[in-house]
Amino acid sequence: MPTIYIIIAVFVLQIYQIDGNVLSSEETIAGSQSKQLSRRKGLTFIKWGHLVPYGIDLVGCRDWTNPNGFNCDPYNGDTDCNEQRTVLCAKTDNSPRPPYLVLGNGAAMPAAFYVGWTLGHISTTLPVAGSSFRNRAAVDAYCAQYFGTGWRVATFHDGKFIRNMNGTTYAGESWTTNASRMEIGGWSYYTFGNVRNDVRSWVHITDQPANCWNN
Ligand SMILES: *[C@@H]1O[C@H](CO)[C@@H](O)[C@H](O)[C@H]1NC(C)=O
Ligand SMILES: *[C@@H]1O[C@H](CO)[C@@H](O)[C@H](O)[C@H]1NC(C)=O
Secondary structure, three states: OHHHHHHHHHHHHHHHHHHHHHHHHHHHHHHHHHHHHOOOEEOEEEEEEEEHHHOEEEEEOOOOOOOOOOOOOOOOOOEEOOOEEEEEEEEEOOOOOOOOOOOOOOOOOOHHHHOEEEEEEEEEOOOEEHHHOOEHHHHHHHHHHHHOOOOEEOEOOOOEEOOOOEOOEOOHHHHHHOHHHOEEOOOEEEEEOOOOOOOOEEOEOOOOOOOOOEO
């Protein structure tokens, strides 16, 4: 008799374990499916360099010189909105372009397009989930709360360039007097600032569904 009880007990325990496994794996599947369904992605930038003489950072979406680099995506977003990232904030004050060099050959656009000037400054917040912002105005307000009036979220197209700008050509006063020649750049740009380089930052892009928030 005791042997039978033990066998029954083991049998019941096995069923319980099977049930338990089925339940927990179903929960896992359901959990990951609902996560995938709500998986929205946002665009991020990272700092590539800092030029001490001018106090400027070079920040951008993708480091084209590194074939194994992070594959940023300004069309669909590249980072899960539930991830915590710093917000890249910006404030423009019409600062003229410092005489940094425009290097490289460019790509679809001339080299200057990819190293435009923001006419101002950047800074980063502490990491925050992109999904915590309902719309762009909320991200702008977050930047203003951190750094003061006039600060807003940095955007993909904050860099401005003048064709043939390079070194002192279209820098300082000649940048300002030729402001009417400014064109909008993209992918990366120079700006006053010295932000951290150990984490990617949320940035905003207009006209593309690549933000964690509504436009
Ligand atoms: C900018 O000037 C530097 C230094 O003279 C030069 O090496 C570089 O090729 C120039 N850039 C462009 C796009 O012409
Ligand atoms: C561009 O700037 C230079 C230097 O200030 C100036 O001599 C020139 O007239 C400007 N060009 C235009 C089209 O404003």
